[in-house]
Every structure is written in structure tokens, then in C-alpha cells.
Amino acid sequence: MIEDRDVFSLLHPRLRLIINRLGYEKPTRIQRIAIPRLLASERHSLIIAPTGSGKTEAALFPILSKILSREARSPEILYITPLRALNRDLSERLEKIFTWLGLSMGVWHGDTPRSARKRIAGSPPNMIVTTPESLQYILVNKGLAEHLSNIGYVIVDEIHELMPSERGCELIASLERLKRYSRSFIRIGLSGSIGNPDDAARFLTGSMAGVNIIIDRSEKPCRITVHSPLPETGSGSGDRDPFFGARISKIYEILSRSSGSAIIFTNTRDQAERIGSELKSMGADIGVHHGSLSKEARENIERSLREGRLKAVVATSSLELGIDVGSIDLVIQYISPRQAIKMLQRVGRSGHREDLESRGYIIASENIYDIAESMVIARRACSRRSHREIERLGIRSMPLDVLAHQLVGLVLEMDSIYIDDAAKTLSRAYCFRDLDEAIVNKVASFLSDIGVIKISEKMGRKILSRGRRAMQYYYKVTMIVDTKSYRVVDITSNRAVGELDERFVAKEISEGAVIVLGGSLWRVVSIEDDRVYVEAADSSEGSIPRWVGQQIPVDSRIAREVCSLYRLAASGSKIASSYPADEETLKRLTEAVRRHAETGIPLPGDGVIIIESWREHGVNMAIIHACIGSKANEALGLYISSHVPGSISYRATPYGVIIASQASIGSGDIASILSMWRDRDEIYNRVIGSARSSGLYRWHLVAVAKKMGMIDKDISFDEALKHARLFENTVVGEEAIGDMIYEELDLETLVKTLEEIKAGRTRVVALDLERPSPLGEEIYRGVSGFERVRSQFIPRSIAAELIRRRLEEKEAQLVCIICGHTYREKVSRLPERVSCPSCGSVFVGVNKYGYERAEDLVRRIARNPGILRDPKGLSDEEKEAINMLKKTANLVASYGRKAVLVLMARGVGPEAAIDILANHHGDEDLYIKILDREKIYISTRKYWD
Incomplete structure (x- = not known):
């Protein structure tokens, strides 16, 4: 069999010599399959194999062998990766091979110096390593264009990462433009495991005709275990959630048992920072790696892990692809990864060689949906037929922003x-x-x-x-939308409590919304240029919290299997053999499902949708249990919204929709909406019409306007939205709708679900309850990020103390309006009766807005008091400064140090200070009145001229 042959012997002798010198002892499975096929034909090929199986060499070795058999051209190979970091890794990995073969390679991406690009354009290397974005510039570079006819091979690495995105469409369209220069180049795609390889082949080449699809179907050993640790009795202290503490302790225990290094994957940056901080405090050698960190910081972490100086790195998807971090012993996923394809990619970072077992753990929360979802994903990722179990990747059809960019590219060429x-x-x-x-x-x-x-x-x-x-x-223009981070600031303490991505801020939150951050509930007071101001929130407010981790969608097939797993557990079936979890976690899942079944409420699943409604804190609440996945339930939430007059908010989860409304809406009303027949077009129109007023649409409108060059990337989101609205009735608005449907909604599954209800194949059960069912409670908790979030309701006395401390730490600039003496002093160090240290006067003003020449101005007036009677000689700024100093001096003369403290608050001028000082009842009330005034200021200042 060809797999058993030493296929390296088929390669050019010079290449064989170098392969041997570099320590390539024997070919991997995918190399044994791919190398002979690529040597024997000049056909487009798609190579699919797990992470760490040697796909790059499987593609490059036969190409290099062919090049060595004749005179090399420059550039002959174009190697495209989705990340600059992968370009760097690839260059370092292949440099010796190319040098020893007498061939050259160069890297061209956004970080490449102009001088290096000029050198590549003037004298191209045999292989150019680039990104989809930089390929756009290569195609219109007049110096390089004359050499592009030499291109014989284009290798697209990590094609599964590019395929579902507009970046991928831009790349594939660019390759059609490249055919103007070199009509016969061969395309070779490299991909990790993928659920729809035929579609990937079509994406790469335009059709399936004549494409070599080369797949390693062998079973790489894989073991993933799900743990949902519970806190020990009496554990947990201070502010830390004991369940979070139990998960951290479990991670620490796993790391301690392992002799090698590990990657701990999280779904959000907030989680990565929080877990990294906790593990460091326990003495672990830990690094944190995510996209918000500088390039230098990320490279330093990668190097430290590769060299064995770190035990583990906590990372987001930033380490999901093939960046070289050395040998990884195991992978830990914190909370469900939400997609089997993500888990397969992540666990594949461990046991990076094909003969080593990929070993992973999912540390699920105590939430039953998170546990069940993790078990389903673990089963699918390690299935013997994982290529059929993982999610199918979508391909965006007809993106108009990409089309616009490509048309301009053709014109420039x-x-x-x-x-x-x-x-x-x-x-x-x-x-x-x-x-x-x-x-x-x-x-x-x-x-x-x-x-x-x-x-x-x-x-x-x-x-x-x-x-x-x-x-x-x-x-x-680029198809990568630059997003900034918003610092989240607690207005009571003026302390930063975390960061939020602009995409989440635009799509999910508005003033008054409740969010989960750092395991705590916060209410949004105001959203400004680069800040989100929040205050502590109470869990009993009747609001549905927003959580950033929910932005990763769960496929409808995963959702259906989770609900099927509940039914298996309720029936007493043995699930341990199919679903890998520790005994305690399996037991808790089974007990939770049986507890729900004992209420007499049906279990959700195929063929049944459960609607339960109740009233809570004066708000009408409902949960629609529908196991149809994240995007279909997002569409369902919009569809329900389109039928309900008045204010309604909803949160979609993979397993249902939670609704909160002041309007009178019960389970029967929702059941009637679902049972009402609408044709496909009306369903679509209702969903899209409802979406147009949502954060989903606003985000995509701005994103498309940026991708079509209508908006500068540096302006605030509010300003960007105002500009984008001007183009709403053009192709920008049309593309925003298309972009939103593709990214956020599954309209086909929604239509199919409503058709099943109409045909009687799916029954709807409507229940009016006193409180949500056991599984309803779990869904509701799931929107809080599967955390036992802390209610952040702070007693007045503690809030007052926090404000006092904050204001007393501020430094005031004080100006005596009698002698002009100016000085600075911390509020905490001022005496109760404030007086000028130079002349003793109590008329000391507070230079609230930092007028630079306050001292000179006061001295001028002291020498010539007539200026105040006839201020024609003063500028408007000087008049305003004098007026401010006089008013604040009168306050300080009357109230002393307390007046200075009040004036240090945000947005509190003399008039507001008079109101606070004259009407407060004791110190605690004083500080609460200051806080109330600050909240008004922060929430309204963006509307001021």
C-alpha cells in the first residue's frame, strides 16, 4: 500500500538529503497519502488532516521536488495564511530548507518594512508568503505584476478559517484576478478537519471538477473528559464565587498532575485575564495570550511557552491555529467551546504529533446546559467519524462590499x-x-x-x-473590521472593572442594560467614546443580562443532541459509554433532568416546543424551549418581537428564547404566534423588519460602511452610525442586511420549525407558572455566562464610603480671590475650615476646569478692582474663570472643606454643589446625592454641545 512506502524516496535527491539532515525521520500519514498524488498530477488539491500532521510539508515537498527538476522561476509559489503570526512561524520553519536548496523566500504583509517590499517587487523570491489582505496590494503593484506570470502554485493554509468569512471570498476572487497573469497555476488548500470538504473544494477552485481531495481518515487518538467541579462545603470567601473557585482549583489540580505544558482556552478575554490572575495567585507559572495584547507581548508568551519557561498559557482563539508553541501535553477548555470544530482544533494542539494522543478537558460550569453541551461537543470532537460530526462551514454568497473592492482592484490593475x-x-x-x-x-x-x-x-x-x-x-478598505475596546468603569469607585469589545457594545448593550463582567452584574449608565460607565446591579431587577461569551453560535445539530441527551438521561439509559464525563458530573446531569421530569413538564426536544411564562418583579417573563440553535433562536426572538406591541426585550440561547416585557404577554399568546401560519416571505420580512431596530443591524450597518470605505476607523461608534445611516438606502444598507442574516440568523431553520408546528409534527405546550421550571432556570442562568454571578447591589453606607474615598484622593487647585495665591492640595489634607495660607482669607475658589492663568488673573483684579465693574478688558474665557472662582469661593467660605470635596465630583459645578450642600441630611446622604448627580452628568453629557 502507498501508505506503507517511504514516499520521501520519490522526492528529488537534493531535497531528500536536506529532509534527512533536518531530522525528518519518516513521513506522516497525510504525507504518505499526499506526496505521491501531488507528484503524479498537476491538479488542484485540498489536503485535510488534523493539527500537527505535517500538511505544510505534504504540499511543499512535492512542489519543491518539481522545481528542483527544472529551472526555478521567481516567484513560483504564493503561500497564503490568515495570520501574520503564521507567516512569521512558517518563514522561520522553512528558511533552512529554502536556503540549503539554493532557493529564496520572502514575507509580504502589513508589518513588512517598505524597503523589504520594494526589494521583493524588484527581485522576487521563489516563494512569497503573504496574507489575503496583502495579496490585494501585490496584485496592483506594477513592479511585481510583471513577474506574476511565473506563479505556478498557490497554497492556501488554514482554509477552514477563511472559508466562512468575507476575507475568504476576497482571497478567492483575487485568485481569479491572478489568472490574468498566470492562467495555469495550481491551487492547494490545507485544512484541519472539516465537516463539508466538497464545499471547501468548490470554495478553493470554483467547482469540484478535477480536484484532488486528500483526507487523512485515520483515527488520531483523542480523549476529552468533562468535569463540572462543585465547591467543598464551606469553601469560598470574600467576593469570589465558590463555583468559580472550584473550577480554578480543578484546573490547578490538572496542571499539577501533568509533567508537560498546557494551553487553557477560554471564550472571552475577560475570562482569560481572570483565570490567569487566579492561577498566578496560586503560584502557577502562567501567561495570558489574546488579541488585545501587543504583538510583542504575544510573541514573548509564545516564546516562553515554546522554551518551557511557562507551565501554561490562558488563551482565547488567538492560539487556536498553528502558531508554534512547542510540545503541548494537554489542553483545558474553560466552559463549553460551543462548537465541536473549535474543540477539535483546540485539543489538536496537544499531542501535536500524529502518533501522540490529543488529551483535553472541558471544565464546565454547574449549569446543566453547559454540562450537556460540553459532553455532546466532547463526544463529537473525538468521534471516529469526527469529520461527519463537526459543524459544516458556511460560505458567504455575493458579499457586495467584497465585490466593490474587487471591482476597484480590477480597474487599478x-x-x-x-x-x-x-x-x-x-x-x-x-x-x-x-x-x-x-x-x-x-x-x-x-x-x-x-x-x-x-x-x-x-x-x-x-x-x-x-x-x-x-x-x-x-x-x-479591508474585510477585517477594526474594533476598539471599551474600558468599563464603575462610577461609584471610578475603578476599571474590565473591557468590552466594540462589537459586543454595539450589538448587545444600551443604557440601562444589565451586563455580566468579571462574574458580577452591572447596569450600564452611559456609553462614551472609549468608556462604558456602569453601576452595581441587583439580580432582582427583572432585566435579562448580557454576556460577551454568547457571541459564539451553537449549531442546531448540537442543540438537538443536547435535548436528546436529556431524554436519554431521563429514560435511565447508560450514557457514560458515549458521553465522556466524570462520574459526579454524569450523576448531576441525570438528577437535574429527572428533577425536571418529576414536575410533569415535558422535556424539550424534537417534536415539542415548551413555552412557560411567569411574572417576576412586575415584569412578564417567558421562556420558549426550542432546541434549534443560536441563530435560529435569534431569528425566533425577532419574529416574536414583531408581533408584540410595546416594549419587549429578549435573549436568544441555543436552547430557547427568554422574553421580558411590560406588555401583557403569556405562554398562550406566544403559542398563538407560533401556530399562526405565515408564508416564507412574510416570516423573512417580519424578522428583518424587527432586526432593523436592533443592535444587530446597527453593528452590521457600521461594519459594512467601514468595509466600503465610508467611515474612518478612528471615530466613535455613535458618530460612525450617524454617517452609516446616510447610506442606508444604498448598497451599503443592502449588504448590511445580507451580512446580518449570514452572521446572526438561521431563517431556514426558523421557517422549517414554524412549518412543522403548522403541520402538527411539532406540538406546542403552553404553561403559565409561578416560577420557571428546573430547565427554565438553567436557561435563564445560562444567559449570565454560566456563572453564579454576584448581585452587585451595594448598601448605601458602603457606596457612600467608596465615593468619599475617591473624592478625598483628588487634588484640588485652589485660588485665593483676595490675594491671588494659588496652591494645590489633596482634599483629604484640607482642614475643615479652608483659608488662604498666604493672607488668611476664607474666600478661596476652586479652579474647577483648570484655567491656566488663574493666579495672574486674580492678581490683576486685586490691583485694579474696577475691572469687575467694567470687564471690557477681559476675554470671554477670563470672565468665565472669574465667575467660577467667585461662586466656588463663596461656597468654600460657607461650607469649607466639604464644598471643595463636592466640587471635585464629575459634572458638579457651583449651582449643583449649592443644591447638594443645602439639601443633604448627613454625610451618607451627601455622598449619595453626589453619586446621583454624577450619574445624570455621565448619562447626558454626550448630548451637550
């Missing part, structure tokens, strides 16, 4: 192009397979309106040529 020729070129890309001239005309007209291209006509055919803004637009 060719100076002018017929519209029908542009449509023909781009329609060969799989994501534009349905592209026609009418769509190109529509997008071209928009680009013409904004001055990017010009449209003319010749012999009845429309021609596109460059407009005045073509170069600026092309180089400015």
Missing part, C-alpha cells in the same frame, strides 16, 4: 475594464457564482457616485475606469 468582463472574471469565484451584470452595474454605480470609479460607454458596452478616489479607497 487594468486602468479600465468592461463591466461584462469584470462580471465574467469575478463570477468564476465560488462566492460570486451567481453574479450577473445587473449586480455589477448596481455596485459600480454606487462607486461612481462616491468618486471611486468612472463609468463610460463604448460600442454599447459599459467601461469602468479609475476615479479620483480609487487608490485611496482600495488601500484603505
Whole structure:
């Protein structure tokens, strides 16, 4: 059998010698399969194998062997990866091979110095390593363009990462443009395990015809165990949730038992920082790695892990792909990864060689849905048929922002192009397979309106040529939306409590919303340029909390299996053999499901939707149990919203929709909505109409406007939204709807579910309850991030003390309005009766807004008091400063140190200070009144001129 042969012997002798010198002892399984097939044919190929199986060498070795058999061209190989960090790793890995073979390679991406790019353009290496974004610039680089006819091979690495995104569509469309220079280049895609390889082949090449799909179907040993640790009796102290503490202790125990290094994956940066901090405090050598850290910080962590100086790294998806971090003994996933394909990719980082077992743990919360979801994902990821068990990847069809960018690219390459020729070129890309001239005309007209291209006509055919803004637009636009981080600040203590991603802020929260951050509940007071101001929230407010970790969608197949698992557990079936979890975790799942069944309320699952409603804190609450996945339930929430007049809020989970409304809405009302027949178009229109007023649409409108060059990336989201609204009735708005549907909604599953209800194949059970059912409670807790979140309701006395401490730490600039003496002093160090240290006067003003020449101004007035009677000689700024100093001096003369303290508060001027000082009843009330005034200021200041 070919798998048993030493396929390295088929390679060019010079390459064999170097392979041997570099320690490649024997080929891996995928190399044994792929190398002979790639050597024997000149066909497009897709190579699919687990992480760490040697896919790069499987593709490159046969190509290099062919190049060595004849005269090498430059550039002959284009190697494309989704990350700059992967470019760097690849370059370091392959540099020796290329050098010893007498071949050259160069890296071209955003961090490549201009001088290096100029050198590559003038004298291209045999292989250029780049990213999809940098390929856009390579194609319009006149110096390099004349050499592109030499390209014989294009390798696309981590294709599973690019395939579902607009970056992937941009890349594949660019390869069709590349065919103008080199018509016969071979495409080779490299992918980790993927659920729909045929679609990946179509994505890579435009069709399935003649594509080598090379898959390693062998079973790499894989073991994932789910643990949901409970705290020991009496554990937990201070502010730390004992359940969180139990999970951290379990992680520490696993790390302590392991002789090697580990990666601990989390779904959010907040979790990564929190876990890293806790483990460090326990004495573990831990690093933290995520996208918000600087490039230098990330590289330092990678190096430390690779060199064995760290026991473990806590990371988000930033370490999911093949960045070299050395030998990893095991992988720990904190809370469900929500997708089997993610878990398979992550656990594959351990036992990185194909003969070593990939070993992983999922540390689930105590929430039953999190436990069951983790068990289902663990089973699927380590299944013998994992390629059929993991999620199928989507391919975005007809993204208009990508189309616009590619049209401009074609114009810049060719100076002018017929519209029908542009449509023909781009329609060969799989994501534009349905592209026609009418769509190109529509997008071209928009680009013409904004001055990017010009449209003319010749012999009845429309021609596109460059407009005045073509170069600026092309180089400015990318399909990566730059998002900033918002610092979350507690207004009571002025302490930063965490960070939130702009995407989450735009989509999920508004003023008054309750969020979960750092295991605590916070109510949003105001959202500003780079700050989210919050105050402590009480869990009994009747609000549905928002949690950033829910942005990763759970597939409908996972959701259905979770509900099937409940039924298996309730029936007494042995589930331990199929679902890997420790005995205690399995027992808790079974007991929870049986406890629900004992109430007489049916278990959710295929063929039944349960609706339960109750009233809580004056709010009508409902849960629709529907095991249809995150995106379908998001669509269901919007569909229900479209039928309910008045204020309604909802939160979609993979297993249902939670509704909170002031309007009178019960389970029967919701059941009627679900049973009401609507045709497909009306369902779509209702969902999209409801979505237009949601944060989902606002985010995608701004994101598309950025991707189409309409908005500068540095402005605030509110400003960006105002600009984006101007283009709502253009292709920008049309693309925003398409983008939102693809990313957020599963309309097909929603329609199918409603059709099943109408046909009687799915029954709807409506229940009005005093309180939610056991599984209803678990769904509700799930939207809080599967944490036992702390209610942050702070007693007045403690809030008052926090405000006092904050204000007393501030430094005041004081100005005597009698002699002009100016000095600075901490509020805590001021005497109760404040007086000028120079002349003794009690008329000491507070330079609240930092007027720089306050002392000189006061001295001028002291020398010439007539200025105050006839202030014509003063500027408006000076008049305002004098007025402020006089008012604050009168307050200090009357109230002493207390007046200075009040004036140190945010947004508290003399008038507000008078109101607070004259009407407070004791110190505690004083500080609470200050806090109330600050909240008003923070929530309204953005509306001021």
C-alpha cells in the first residue's frame, strides 16, 4: 500500500538529503497519502488532516521536488495564511530548507518594512508568503505584476478559517484576478478537519471538477473528559464565587498532575485575564495570550511557552491555529467551546504529533446546559467519524462590499475594464457564482457616485475606469473590521472593572442594560467614546443580562443532541459509554433532568416546543424551549418581537428564547404566534423588519460602511452610525442586511420549525407558572455566562464610603480671590475650615476646569478692582474663570472643606454643589446625592454641545 512506502524516496535527491539532515525521520500519514498524488498530477488539491500532521510539508515537498527538476522561476509559489503570526512561524520553519536548496523566500504583509517590499517587487523570491489582505496590494503593484506570470502554485493554509468569512471570498476572487497573469497555476488548500470538504473544494477552485481531495481518515487518538467541579462545603470567601473557585482549583489540580505544558482556552478575554490572575495567585507559572495584547507581548508568551519557561498559557482563539508553541501535553477548555470544530482544533494542539494522543478537558460550569453541551461537543470532537460530526462551514454568497473592492482592484490593475468582463472574471469565484451584470452595474454605480470609479460607454458596452478616489479607497478598505475596546468603569469607585469589545457594545448593550463582567452584574449608565460607565446591579431587577461569551453560535445539530441527551438521561439509559464525563458530573446531569421530569413538564426536544411564562418583579417573563440553535433562536426572538406591541426585550440561547416585557404577554399568546401560519416571505420580512431596530443591524450597518470605505476607523461608534445611516438606502444598507442574516440568523431553520408546528409534527405546550421550571432556570442562568454571578447591589453606607474615598484622593487647585495665591492640595489634607495660607482669607475658589492663568488673573483684579465693574478688558474665557472662582469661593467660605470635596465630583459645578450642600441630611446622604448627580452628568453629557 502507498501508505506503507517511504514516499520521501520519490522526492528529488537534493531535497531528500536536506529532509534527512533536518531530522525528518519518516513521513506522516497525510504525507504518505499526499506526496505521491501531488507528484503524479498537476491538479488542484485540498489536503485535510488534523493539527500537527505535517500538511505544510505534504504540499511543499512535492512542489519543491518539481522545481528542483527544472529551472526555478521567481516567484513560483504564493503561500497564503490568515495570520501574520503564521507567516512569521512558517518563514522561520522553512528558511533552512529554502536556503540549503539554493532557493529564496520572502514575507509580504502589513508589518513588512517598505524597503523589504520594494526589494521583493524588484527581485522576487521563489516563494512569497503573504496574507489575503496583502495579496490585494501585490496584485496592483506594477513592479511585481510583471513577474506574476511565473506563479505556478498557490497554497492556501488554514482554509477552514477563511472559508466562512468575507476575507475568504476576497482571497478567492483575487485568485481569479491572478489568472490574468498566470492562467495555469495550481491551487492547494490545507485544512484541519472539516465537516463539508466538497464545499471547501468548490470554495478553493470554483467547482469540484478535477480536484484532488486528500483526507487523512485515520483515527488520531483523542480523549476529552468533562468535569463540572462543585465547591467543598464551606469553601469560598470574600467576593469570589465558590463555583468559580472550584473550577480554578480543578484546573490547578490538572496542571499539577501533568509533567508537560498546557494551553487553557477560554471564550472571552475577560475570562482569560481572570483565570490567569487566579492561577498566578496560586503560584502557577502562567501567561495570558489574546488579541488585545501587543504583538510583542504575544510573541514573548509564545516564546516562553515554546522554551518551557511557562507551565501554561490562558488563551482565547488567538492560539487556536498553528502558531508554534512547542510540545503541548494537554489542553483545558474553560466552559463549553460551543462548537465541536473549535474543540477539535483546540485539543489538536496537544499531542501535536500524529502518533501522540490529543488529551483535553472541558471544565464546565454547574449549569446543566453547559454540562450537556460540553459532553455532546466532547463526544463529537473525538468521534471516529469526527469529520461527519463537526459543524459544516458556511460560505458567504455575493458579499457586495467584497465585490466593490474587487471591482476597484480590477480597474487599478487594468486602468479600465468592461463591466461584462469584470462580471465574467469575478463570477468564476465560488462566492460570486451567481453574479450577473445587473449586480455589477448596481455596485459600480454606487462607486461612481462616491468618486471611486468612472463609468463610460463604448460600442454599447459599459467601461469602468479609475476615479479620483480609487487608490485611496482600495488601500484603505479591508474585510477585517477594526474594533476598539471599551474600558468599563464603575462610577461609584471610578475603578476599571474590565473591557468590552466594540462589537459586543454595539450589538448587545444600551443604557440601562444589565451586563455580566468579571462574574458580577452591572447596569450600564452611559456609553462614551472609549468608556462604558456602569453601576452595581441587583439580580432582582427583572432585566435579562448580557454576556460577551454568547457571541459564539451553537449549531442546531448540537442543540438537538443536547435535548436528546436529556431524554436519554431521563429514560435511565447508560450514557457514560458515549458521553465522556466524570462520574459526579454524569450523576448531576441525570438528577437535574429527572428533577425536571418529576414536575410533569415535558422535556424539550424534537417534536415539542415548551413555552412557560411567569411574572417576576412586575415584569412578564417567558421562556420558549426550542432546541434549534443560536441563530435560529435569534431569528425566533425577532419574529416574536414583531408581533408584540410595546416594549419587549429578549435573549436568544441555543436552547430557547427568554422574553421580558411590560406588555401583557403569556405562554398562550406566544403559542398563538407560533401556530399562526405565515408564508416564507412574510416570516423573512417580519424578522428583518424587527432586526432593523436592533443592535444587530446597527453593528452590521457600521461594519459594512467601514468595509466600503465610508467611515474612518478612528471615530466613535455613535458618530460612525450617524454617517452609516446616510447610506442606508444604498448598497451599503443592502449588504448590511445580507451580512446580518449570514452572521446572526438561521431563517431556514426558523421557517422549517414554524412549518412543522403548522403541520402538527411539532406540538406546542403552553404553561403559565409561578416560577420557571428546573430547565427554565438553567436557561435563564445560562444567559449570565454560566456563572453564579454576584448581585452587585451595594448598601448605601458602603457606596457612600467608596465615593468619599475617591473624592478625598483628588487634588484640588485652589485660588485665593483676595490675594491671588494659588496652591494645590489633596482634599483629604484640607482642614475643615479652608483659608488662604498666604493672607488668611476664607474666600478661596476652586479652579474647577483648570484655567491656566488663574493666579495672574486674580492678581490683576486685586490691583485694579474696577475691572469687575467694567470687564471690557477681559476675554470671554477670563470672565468665565472669574465667575467660577467667585461662586466656588463663596461656597468654600460657607461650607469649607466639604464644598471643595463636592466640587471635585464629575459634572458638579457651583449651582449643583449649592443644591447638594443645602439639601443633604448627613454625610451618607451627601455622598449619595453626589453619586446621583454624577450619574445624570455621565448619562447626558454626550448630548451637550
